[in-house]
Amino acid sequence: MAEPHVLETRNALERAIHVERSALAQDLTGLSEAQWAKASLCERWTVEEVVAHLTAGAGTRMWRWLLSMLAARFDPDLHNDRRLAKHRGAEPEETLRRFREVVAGPAGPTGHTAAWLGETVVHGEDIRRPLGLVRTPPVATTTAVARFFAARDFTVASSSAIAGLRVEATDGPFSTGSGDLLRGPTLSLVMGMAGRAAACEDLEGDGVEVLRARLRSGRRTS
Template sequence: MSDTPTRDELWALTHAERAALADDLAALDPARWAQPSLCGRWTVEEVLAHLTAAASVGRARWVASVLGARFDFDRHNDRRLAEHRGADPGETLDRFRRVLGSTTSTFGPTEAWLGEVIVHAQDIRRPLGLDRTPPVGAVTPVAAFYARRDFTVAGRSAVDGLRVEATDGPFAAGAGPLVSGTTLALTMAMAGRAVYCDDLTGPGVPTLRRRCAPA
């Protein structure tokens, strides 16, 4: 893979990360599907249903859904989540497996949709104690995208005025007080997951932690 992955390479990484998450959840105890995730008020099962929706709803349907929700994005997401959630966790997982190879998306760069899978997979894995870490090569393009642009997450705003450097790969960006850690921990912190600040070091960590705090 090149230093700057192609669109096809990014989709291949996305498909691999979806498949890895599905495998992680295959033997999950039914009660644990109701465990809170790192993603706000959503449970593990609801986050997975959201990922299925994201891989199923193209641009036209997305626009229609947002208009129908009167630009209330929480309502839009909840409606699409409910649409793709199964009658039980097993069916929810089966529905997710059907979209593992999907390249359906709405607007924006492919890095954003790879990031959607990586971040939400960790939203699920960390509370469940599942210790799989995505390959650095998959996380690095997401980290670089988050650091340069606010899109699906406010990544650029989170690290504005800070120097962020990965300890396990080539990712580095910005200037200012240093924040260092794994590529995954930096990416998750840029996505607003404050718990990952515990995995970071450097004088810039308190600033980043404040920016990760819920508004």
């Protein structure tokens, strides 16, 4: 399969983040109160809470991020909940307004730009899938995220999730590893590496049950 434009530079990755944030802001326009309160794929959070979390990531500079982690004694759940609460509005419309204000803002609090692109892509799907909304980011975008996720465990244990598997995208050039086959759309592979069991429905090969078992056993964190 022909290689798409590869997002390698920080500027290219940042542009992709802005595109995905803008698309998500558009999709969030006109949601009902019930939709804002719906459970997302990010188990602990509602749709509105995930949006506030994304705003926090874009609106928190490194020094404040580090101070927040220190205050939370490096408990990421506590840190995330505190930052989320700070950036959530009094009502969903305000939460959306705050998110729109950071659409063109910084990628995230650290220089791991590909990770923050992954954050945007994964949480966008966390929101859209339960709401029945569909968006497939450009394959160059999902490929950049898949490569980062496969190479290392960062905010999620993505590399560990596919250890010992042969992973192949059906819509792009991404492939890695050896072992039982795990095959499907790049976005679904990304979501599976990010710990979303729902993505297994879109995948095929003997590696699907391996991944599903790992997610079920709690080997990975979301």
